[in-house]
Amino acid sequence: MQKPTNVTISTIAEKAGTSKMTVSRVINNHPYVSPKTRLKISALIKKFKFHPNMTAVNLSKMEPQTLALVIQYEHLFTNYYFSEILQGIEKAVDDNGYDLIILNYSTRHEINISHLTSWYYSKLIKGFIVLAPPMTSPLVRKLKDEHIPFIVAGGHAGFKNINYVDVDNIAGAIKATDFLIGLGHKSIGFIGGPFDRGDAREREFGFRKALMSHGLKVQESLMDQGDFSEDRGYQAMQRLLQNKIRLTAVFTANDLMAKGAITALRDSGLQVPKDVSVVGFDDINIASQMNPPLTTVKQPIFRLGEEAALFLIDYEEGQRNDFGKILPTELIVRESCSHLWNF
Amino acid sequence: MQKPTNVTISTIAEKAGTSKMTVSRVINNHPYVSPKTRLKISALIKKFKFHPNMTAVNLSKMEPQTLALVIQYEHLFTNYYFSEILQGIEKAVDDNGYDLIILNYSTRHEINISHLTSWYYSKLIKGFIVLAPPMTSPLVRKLKDEHIPFIVAGGHAGFKNINYVDVDNIAGAIKATDFLIGLGHKSIGFIGGPFDRGDAREREFGFRKALMSHGLKVQESLMDQGDFSEDRGYQAMQRLLQNKIRLTAVFTANDLMAKGAITALRDSGLQVPKDVSVVGFDDINIASQMNPPLTTVKQPIFRLGEEAALFLIDYEEGQRNDFGKILPTELIVRESCSHLWNF
DNA sequence: CTCTTTTATGTTACCGGTAACATACTTTCA
């Protein structure tokens, strides 16, 4: 049962009666191959189903055409927005003739991060896109220490001297809060994200800042913390409703929690937006289909992925003026908020 | 700005005053290296932070130690169970010293599947795990045609002569339906999954079969189709409630749709399980925390991933007795169903 | 104390490509 001999560049060269080099030139569209030869070799490549061996190419060229996206499973499945960021990455990668692989980095791997870095040292990938890491991420530290090309996409807050693309969480949160204040609300609740996520902290910061700049007091009892999941949004809302201070609006650090919060409000007999106005963050695909359609801060998530990938693709050692790009956010007004008519 | 010369096996050999081969032996824990030499080389490897180059190893050994999981983004983010299947795969992969990469296969790539197969032809991966492909998947066809090692995990129905691991969808659906019938229900609704998914069809088949084997008529008007998402479960339930025939129980083809269905029932003023009993499929993590806790068919998802990975790891050309493994399902009884006291 | 076996290390060739340089054959143009 002998394995079918691999069809290599040499096989083709032999059949064509040329040298390997000429075949290589055809594959890479070099000029200086006569039309006749080019045609013959092209035909043979099809006939014998020749596939260039990326391994060999990499070894020889030493400049990989692949990027690696690092994620943690836990995140992957709880937050719709990864779908969109991936699409952005894919676009940039495809457009530039690159490839993308996704590598997992679960807590069980923390001991052995070198599993990941060896992809870089083996010249299989050009660099890493690290998706919204927690602020304590040992991976980010290691990549930085070893000068491996990488970029953090989202949630960069808390890191120093790294390359990142992020959205303007603070300005976004301010827009949302300003909007609620403009509608007359004074008792505004807040449901935040996980403590170890920089983006969550920034949104909270923006919320506080907006209140203060309007001379409103920040009511700690109207603030609770979630984990970006719908269920925790539900629970947090329930807790906020038990408070003595009656809130008339709530700002949640993401849309999923807003969805949970709305359900909780309804289960308590309150109407949205008549009794309580709700603003989310993200503008995930289902935000516009919610009941009522959710007013939220739209992140340019697709572009986030695109920019991250482009950074790595253009990355060259030496051209390291520290790179940080903040993309603007936009308030999308839908029907989950209303005026407070109590003045 | 010269690049720091790569630390290769030759660098170490030179520093140690030995040949490359001896260094290679140390790296691979070959016997026949004197303790003294081994120690010296090990020290140098640490000192110079030497990382073996997987590319070179692959090119030389031609037996990759990496598996590729192929997914479609669309699925990835709508179905919690991928998280668990990945954990199963990771376990098997880790335990056997393999690596895992995830490759995306979105609709925009359909033209160019060879992007994927070239990972195999380049000897970078040993084979593919294809996760719950639609029955029309061109990828599966191509892998089969070109005799590339792969295994379909979940949703194998509809393919012939392929290797797969799957759960017993039919038996599971029968268990669920039998259970409802045993509680006295006769008007049982069904909310199915996408038409192009084998697993969805099997669950519907099991539902029909169970009804018939109890002499109950299958009411087509009590059956609707969803897409495995919570929202569509909600909508489907609403439609079923508009029917003239009053159902007393409903079986949904997955848990997410069950969740949506329960919300719809509640929004229509019906109580679960007092007025309508609900059974789901999957036993995703939130099933037990739902209100009421959901009775559902538990899939051994973690094992599904494990078995799929193990198959590929053990895969050898020639040992190809067609492989199909069906893992048993289990009915988990919680509080979303009750007796029907109308006899 | 020589002869075989085991242990320890080195040499050569190769995995499948590409870069860099060399060479032969055509054109082009002064």
Place this chain on the structure above:
DNA sequence: TGAAAGTATGTTACCGGTAACATAAAAGAG
């Protein structure tokens, strides 16, 4: 028309490892 420039191909060495074979040194056997 002959030299320079352009076109078409081949040769050699190398990317960073490993397999297979060769050899040298140490250990065990008779």
